[in-house]
């Protein structure tokens with residue numbers, strides 16, 4: 663697939679998607695959302711891709727939200743279809759079996775913040791500002807923000823952000839647990855890549871199992887989550903990676919994970 667509004671690149675087994683409409687602060691129009699869906703499908707099909715990093719082109723924005731020009735022309739039906747399109751692609755991102763990390767290099771507003779919320783975790787530059795300013799446009803977040811933000815930081819903080827539309831700094835987002843680290847802008851992508859590289863070296867079966875169990879377990883009761891965990895733990899134990907990882911520890915060497923299953 664050819665991409666016009668995003669850049670898709672690979673480094674070793676790590677995929678990098680850069681939202682690329684810098685003149686519009688990487689705002690999400692329908693074409694960009696379609697390309698994002700295509701890129702995620704491409705990643706899903708490629709077993710060699712082990713980690714995904716998302717960032718924005720330019721030094722101002724990660725993504726400044728859904729394209730307001732496009733939204734402004736929506737009627738009730740097209741607005742619903744647009745929200746469903748955004749929710750679908752962001753759901754696809756969250757449902758990826760590989761880890762996805764956001765490198766938040768500037769404004770992450772509206773749909774941009776909603777992308778961050780669907781990643782497994784995020785690092786941000788000191789200059790980043792995050793928020794769900796939809797209320798200032800007379801609308802509400804439509805790509806999952808009301809649901810994922812409240813679940814992540816609690817309803818009171820989410821309501822304050824959504825009702826006021828105020829942006830928060832990277833430091834505040836760190837305090838709220840929306841991002842994991844704040845970095846100088848010039849260090850951000852390298853630091854995300856370093857973490858991605860560590861993750862990439864782990865067993866792909868156990869990584870996928872860990873992500874799946876956490877994601878499903880977070881929407882289930884504790885007993886269901888624990889049962890899922892025990893089952894996935896047992897499946898990991900049947901894999902070559904478990905033999906390699908435990909043997910390497912006992913033999914005092916570094917493991918080399920290949921991700922196969924015992925015959």
Ligand code: CAA
Nearest residue numbers: 685686687689726727728729730771772773795803804805
């Ligand atoms: N949609 C479309 N265009 C956008 C945009 C957006 N979300 N955000 C910025 N742009 C455009 C601006 O219109 C401007 O284009 P022109 O040069 O052609 O005029 C260009 O990007 C640069 O933006 P500014 O001149 O506004 O830059 P600034 O530095 O003065 O301000 C900003 C930066 C505070 C991020 C400001 O651009 C802003 O408030 N943007 C809108 C943020 C927003 O409300 N996002 C939510 C969108 S709705 C949504 O996302 C719904 C949902 O849940 C899916």
